[in-house]
Amino acid sequence: xxxxxxxxxxxxxxxxxxxxxxxxxxxxxxxxxxxxxxxxxxxxxxxxxxxxxxxxxxxxxxxxxxxxxxxxxxxxxxxxxxxxxxxxxxxxxxxxxxxxxxxxxxxxxxxxxxxxxxxxxxxxxxxxxxxxxxxxxxxxxxxxxxxxxxxxxxxxxxxxxxxxxxxxxxxxxxxxxxxxxxxxxxxxxxxxxxxxxxxxxxxxxxxxxxxxxxxxxxxxxxxxxxxxxxxxxxxxxxxxxxxxxxxxxxxxxxxxxxxxxxxxxxxxxxxxxxxxxxxxxxxxxxxxxxxxxxxxxxxxxxxxxxxxxxxxxxxxxxxxxxxxxxxxxxxxxxxxxxxxxxxxxxxxxxxxxxxxxxxxxxxxxxxxxxxxxxxxxxxxxxxxxxxxxxxxxxxxxx
Ligand SMILES: [Zn+2]
Numbered sequence: 001x002x003x004x005x006x007x008x009x010x011x012x013x014x015x016x017x018x019x020x021x022x023x024x025x026x027x028x029x030x031x032x033x034x035x036x037x038x039x040x041x042x043x044x045x046x047x048x049x050x051x052x053x054x055x056x057x058x059x060x061x062x063x064x065x066x067x068x069x070x071x072x073x074x075x076x077x078x079x080x081x082x083x084x085x086x087x088x089x090x091x092x093x094x095x096x097x098x099x100x101x102x103x104x105x106x107x108x109x110x111x112x113x114x115x116x117x118x119x120x121x122x123x124x125x126x127x128x129x130x131x132x133x134x135x136x137x138x139x140x141x142x143x144x145x146x147x148x149x150x151x152x153x154x155x156x157x158x159x160x161x162x163x164x165x166x167x168x169x170x171x172x173x174x175x176x177x178x179x180x181x182x183x184x185x186x187x188x189x190x191x192x193x194x195x196x197x198x199x200x201x202x203x204x205x206x207x208x209x210x211x212x213x214x215x216x217x218x219x220x221x222x223x224x225x226x227x228x229x230x231x232x233x234x235x236x237x238x239x240x241x242x243x244x245x246x247x248x249x250x251x252x253x254x255x256x257x258x259x260x261x262x263x264x265x266x267x268x269x270x271x272x273x274x275x276x277x278x279x280x281x282x283x284x285x286x287x288x289x290x291x292x293x294x295x296x297x298x299x300x301x302x303x304x305x306x307x308x309x310x311x312x313x314x315x316x317x318x319x320x321x322x323x324x325x326x327x328x329x330x331x332x333x334x335x336x337x338x339x340x341x342x343x344x345x346x347x348x349x350x351x352x353x354x355x356x357x358x359x360x361x362x363x364x365x366x367x368x369x370x371x372x373x374x375x376x377x378x379x380x381x382x383x384x385x386x387x388x389x390x391x392x393x394x395x396x397x398x
Pocket of ligand 1: 261
């Protein structure tokens with residue numbers, strides 16, 4: 001008797017048509033939505049083109065410029081092509097006379113991220129990853145997301161015909177410098193992790209990232225993780241045992257430790273065990289902008305004492321202002337506290353943050369620094385020389 005009912009209901013043609021239309025709509029919007037988000041989130045408060053005074057232009061062209069933080073690999077843009085939105089790509093890095101760009105990799109951001117405190121129980125990057133059509137393995141694994149973005153940078157380097165060079169050793173760095181001296185417009189790229197939750201609790205995953213070329217490890221992002229407390233987490237605790245293992249292993253292998261987003265207790269714990277210079281890739285200082293995310297005078301001094309650098313951001317949350325002069329004020333404050341040799345640039349380009357300019361507007365930063373009375377030597381140190389020194393002290397030799 002059962003057989004009598006065992007047949008497939010004919011599906012009306014109309015339903016099939018609606019289903020196909022819906023599929024096309026989803027496919028269409030899934031390509032679009034990440035681009036809309038990219039355009040909207042990675043704006044420049046002052047849009048290009050930028051024009052600076054001839055004196056600033058001349059100085060800027062002759063500098064070695066390094067920026068400690070850009071999240072460009074998170075987005076769907078091809079790093080080798082020029083875009084009219086977002087902040088960084090190879091053609092614009094060339095226009096901007098940047099020699100070294102740190103590409104930091106984001107793998108998890110809670111919904112409705114808050115400046116003061118965030119739980120780690122939700123994640124917007126999953127939705128972005130799915131809508132971008134990234135491989136299935138990256139949908140549920142933070143490690144796979146980090147490996148995917150690392151491969152994206154490696155692929156760009158391979159496809160750049162020598163214009164983009166991955167810097168993983170001191171030898172790479174010296175090759176980059178000699179190529180620049182010969183007048184070749186090659187740009188160095190350094191791969192960094194923003195938040196060691198991407199290690200998924202396994203020290204051996206640090207080695208996998210190292211093998212892919214990662215040379216900088218940010219411990220936390222907007223929430224506490226199994227490594228350390230975040231300045232914006234709920235508990236804001238110190239380093240865990242796993243965190244200590246990571247610091248030790250990273251220092252042994254020549255990977256820089258990045259304390260951006262780390263809680264004050266975590267910063268204390270890292271400073272107590274640092275044997276190499278540590279950095280903060282993109283931040284502000286409480287002396288000019290008193291927020292939980294920014295560094296106290298005590299921590300500015302502690303980081304300087306390791307020989308490290310503090311990358312000052314080009315965004316409002318870091319410097320409590322909406323002009324490039326506010327970044328210069330924070331640089332000035334920190335430089336007066338610990339010396340110019342510990343200050344650097346950490347833009348947060350493509351970090352879902354409206355920066356004051358896109359990368360081609362960095363000449364306006366040079367101009368503002370000149371205007372505030374920094375000498376040429378001081379500007380050269382802050383915009384690149386100091387980062388070069390720290391990399392020479394930390395990267396593996398070859
Ligand atoms: Zn960040």
